[in-house]
Each structure stands twice: as structure tokens, then as C-alpha cells.
Amino acid sequence: MIVPQYWAEARLQHRARGKSVTVRRFGWSDDSLQAAQAHADARVREAMDRILAGEPLIRREHRMAYNGAEGLPIREEIVERHGESVITRNGYGALCLNSPDVLFADIDFSDAPPATLVKGALLVLVATAVALGIWRQSFAAGLVATIAALIFGYSLAKAVHRARVGLAGGHEARTRRGIAEFIARNPTWGVRTYRTPAGMRLLATHAAFSPADPRVGECFDALGVDAIYARMCRLQHCFRARLTPKPWRVGMGRHIKPRYAVWDASHAELNERRKWIDDYLYAARGHAACRFVEAVGNPTIHPQVAPVVELHDALCRANERLPLA
Template structure:
């Protein structure tokens, strides 16, 4: 897990085969700004030499946050350290817990898909209703309006008609997620998982052991439990696990983005007051919300000391036991 305290950018501009070539690369360091610049310059020189030799490489790296940084270090402000865990502020302003070996995973409930059968059921009445209304009023506009209204009503009826049968065959997303967790625990009785409710699903925290994010055990766990594929790839590329600790701004009434855009770190000194004002407003509102709610612990009673330390930090900062609304 690499979450650097310092960032810099290197730049080389030279003629190659009669054409001007400019190459830029980022560098990073936990030691100093000078060390970050030296790293940037070395990476820039290496990239320039490869490009000059004919290799097809991007001439410039984009300044992106964690969500787009496949294989690059996490580019976020370090807010606090807790042992090996690092708490950062992400690109939209929320606090996140990053840990190199304590396993977190989120299981988001699947979004409901449009029922094609219900649509087919609604199309016929909508077409008939539209034709009749258009003929009676002598207006195609009236026919279109009537068709839309009839379609909406018929679609609702069609969904309700199928709901009883479908619920027995195809349970809701929350039930399916619970079933996956139950099946996993039947096959891994030695595991100890804490289960939390998030606005979009469940969060699981493994307490019995620590894990290598790139290990087969983690990959298999992600697949069996249906973890988001982007998150799974990030864990492998970044060498860490991650859990959001504070509310998403748009869920607590904050419509404007973290300033300055696009919210990645570091920020120029003259723009820091803008960022700090936004963060102060966000923190004041976010303290009345939780990021998740603890539900239960399942499996064995084994607790790894590292997982225990991370769990205490997570539960405190996410307000998991507060009873506050989750956002």
C-alpha cells in the first residue's frame, strides 16, 4: 500500500527525429518534496528514453484520484494515521480507511432490472388506448399522451401481477446478498466476519486473520461474495483494502463538488482556503450521519490483533454503533 505524503511532476522536452517531444511523469515520496521531485525526474527520464526509442507510451500521466488510478499510488490527502492504517480524504470529500492487510469488502445490492415481460404486457393496452384517444379527439398529440398514460398504468399492473410468482423464484437483492454470505460462511466456518449495513448494501470486515490483497484467498472470497469487480481490481493494484468512513456529500444535501475541482491531492497553496471551507461545511453536516451500521458478527470467535485495532478505528469514525442515519 502506497499513499504518499508528497507529490511532484517531472518534465522533459527535447527533439526526437526532428520533432519536439514533451514527456511528463509524476513522482512521490513519504520523505520530502525534494525526494518526490527526484522520483518524478527519474520516472520522466525513463519514460522519455522508451518513447524516443519508438515505444508507444502516453506522454503525460493524468492527475487522477483513487477511482481511476489503476496501479498508481493513492493520490489523496492523508488526514490521520492509525498504525498501518491510513485515513484519507477522497476526491469527493469523504474520509476513507485504507489498510494493507485487514480485509474489507462491500456487497452492493444489484439494481433492479426492467421486467421485459411486464413491458410486453403494457404495450398492447397502450397502443389501443392511444389509437382510441387519438381517433376520438382527432389529434395525434392526444393519442400519444393517452398511450403514455395507459402504458405507465399497465406496466405497474404487470409488475404487480408478476411480483408474487417472481419473489419466490427470484428473491430481492438483499436476500440474495444474505444468501451468498450464508453460503460462504457454511464453507468457511473458521472465518469471523462482522456485517455492517451501508446505504447500498452490506460491508464485511474479516476479524480472524490478515490477508494479502493479491492472494488467491482474497480473489476467491471476492468472487463468491459478489464484490464489485472495480473494487477487487483496485485492491490488487493498490495493495490495500478500503472502507468509506463518512457520508457521501450528495446524500446529506451537499450538491457542490469538493473544491477545487477535481478534488485530487495535492492542492496549490493559494487554493487551500477554498478546499478547507468546503471541508469544514461538509464535516459539520456529516457528523450527524453514519457511513454504516453494525448488524452482527458471524462465524468463529477468532480475532487477529491487527483486525481488532482496525475495527475499533473503523467503528469509531464510521459511527457504526451510533444509530445515526446512514448516508
């Protein structure tokens, strides 16, 4: 279960020798609110027992929809279910595809230099500054040069990074080359690649994967997938891909209601929310979330993956020549 239908919360307090311990835990279920409450009650009792035994557990779980939820399932509005995959509406109103076994990975383009390059630039500049101070036999000159090195080191690293990207043919060419090199090292793999507004998306087609599979981590590391996304895949036992445009990219000037609240079934009845969704669908009608680029590697598509590819491409409008948003 990656996106439960029902949620509840339980609270338990323990008093002993003038001290009080209060623990709160969420529970969830696809069956009923009562089943979710029973699950919450069981989880809070277990947590209290472990805390009283000396285990350093958190007292209260954070109410988070997706990013930041420490091991809790995704808590978003369920829009549709397709087999094991679930389409949800995220906190800012876009639809997302959540799959327990079909590997998605977004690779964002960035002008920020890698940490190793920044460290290297700082090391070279600081060493030069120290050498200058020794050569001039002036502590002050060395100190000023060192401060300047620390100030301008990041700028130098950024300039070098941009030059590298430019020599590689740009962000997209560089990323596609990295994907091709990964496939060359892993010839059993097959992937579909897509252009997104901020980078590229990869969808593995040759096999189904558990997010905890070491091969998934190796793939993410090799391709520079966002570390937070990789962590959330492991914690929430699913992969995730946005299917519809980000609202602000299609001219939506106002936010979905309620703006920051974690999903609750009562939100579905809010007129403001329903009106926002209607306006968003109208605004997004001429845009795509990603565009198919090419298939790379093993052409065999795993039978569990095939329907997810079809669903993803249709809802993203990946094969239509539309502006990306």
C-alpha cells in the same frame, strides 16, 4: 506506502531524426518534495528508455485521485495516520479508510439483472421469434418478433431478477445468505457485516491479506463485489472503506473546493475548502456511514485487524442507531 505525502512530476523529451518523444511521470515520497521530484525524475528516465526500446507504454500518466489511477498510489488529502492505515478525504469530501492488509468489501444492492440472465432471456425470446416466423411462414413476422424480443429482453430479465430477489426475502437477506454460504465453504474465515445505504459491507477479521492474494479475488467474485473496486485494490495495493456520509445524503448542496482537482498541499489553505469541511461535519453529525449487523464464522480476530475494526466502527459510528448516509 499507499498514500504518499508529497507529489511531483517530471518531463523528459527526446528528439531523433526529426521526431520528438515527450514523456511525463509522477513521483511521490513521504519524506519531502525533493525526494518526490527525484523519484519522478528516475521514473521518467526509466519510462523513456523503455519507450525508445519499443515498449508500448503510455507517454503521460493521468492525474487521478483514486478511481482510474493506473497503478499510481492514492492522491488524496491525508487527514490522519493510524499505523499502516491512512484516513484520507476523497474527491467529494468524505473520509475514507485505506488499509494495506485489512480486507473490506462493499456489496451494493442492484435491480440490474446479471449478464447471464439477460443473455438467457434474449436467447429464449429470439428463438421464440424465429420459431414464430417459421410457423407463420413469414419473414416479416419473424423479423418483427425478433426486433420485439431484442427490445423487451432486458425488461424480461429485470422482472425475473426482481422476482428472484423477492423470493429470497429481499436484497439484504439474499446477500447475507450469500455471505453465510461463502463462510460455510471457507470455515477458517471470519467476517463482520454491516448495512450501508446502498448495500452491505464485509470486513474480514480472521487474517490480514494482501490485495493481490488469490483468496481475495475468490472472495470478491463469490460475493459479487464491484469489479472496479476489486481492480483498484489490486492496482493500488490497498483496501478502502468510506467512513463518513456522502455529502449530498446529508443535505450538502454545494461541492468541496476545488471540486475536481487532484489533491495538492496548497488546497489545505483554501478558505472555501475549510468552510465547506466545517459545514459538512456539522451536517453529518447525526448520520452513520454503516451499521453493524453481525459477525459470521471464525470468531478469532487477527491482532493486525483488531485496531482497524475499532477505528472503522468508531468513525463510521457503526454501533449507533443513526440514519445511514
